[in-house]
Amino acid sequence: MTYGACDVLNISVRRILLTLTLTLCTAWTHAGEWKSLLEDGIHDPAGPAIGILQQPAEALGILPPDVTGNKVRWRKALEDGYINPRASLAPDTRIRQLDTNILMRNTGDLPYVLFPHKPHTEWLDCSNCHERIFKSKTGATPMTMLAILNGQYCGQCHGAVAFPLTECGRCHSVPATEAGNAASVR
């Protein structure tokens, strides 16, 4: 069965609606710059820490900018040397990294998801994700977007401490039409 003109129009309208809504949500929830600790709603304004703790604007304002989350491109900040966070405390801790990509194709109408191990293992240890959140065997973890939005799987970090789930295109980054070129992707 082929798509008719109405189907094409319907899909385009839905895409525009989706993009517009997400853009508005992002703009609305992230209006303004970093709040000071005094007015962030969680620090006690009467407490002695306010004048001593580092302000978010001072810490984050010098890092590569983003439009959402902490308004920092954390991956770029690390890769370009803006920050050099310690990878271990104990001298004998084994620091493990992996440089393989995983292409997830069961994504409905959306582009496929390309998961890169490298930037993740720059920050995280294998044991942070495996085996509790994700099985090591590719495809063995039954993920859905609803579960992720509910804080499971990728949503354990993305939407809480890593870039938010409104940034669809950062994970859904490989159009199905180009996936044939991703034969080398494991």
Place this chain on the structure above:
Amino acid sequence: MPRVSARPARRGRWSAFVALVLVAVMADDLGAEYADVVLNKRAEREGMRPVVFPHWFHRIRFRCKVCHSELGFEMRAGANDVTMDEITQGKFCGMCHNDEIAWGVDNCDLCHSGRPGLRSGIYGGHQTLGPGRW
């Protein structure tokens, strides 16, 4: 036939989209920085302000693996049953907050700096609420 079989998947996608919009709109946005964590399992019960742990501040200085692998912090806010005794003995926060790597445990008010009455969890906008949900 393909369209019929595609329907459940489409419903799933629309549910995900609606959930995404709700998450974005309902996100707790007091003004807290994205990834601020409040820990109040014991603090107020013991007569101290809740702890505000700025996750964003710590990741500038330490990779995730240091706290979540070496120090044994679970990947959910408030999952560890941390006591001040353990911290004083050099476990959890006390691994760094020892006057050598970071300020020592006698600076009570610098960590116990939260507004009274706050619940444990992840604050800041655009949250899934996942790491704070139990």
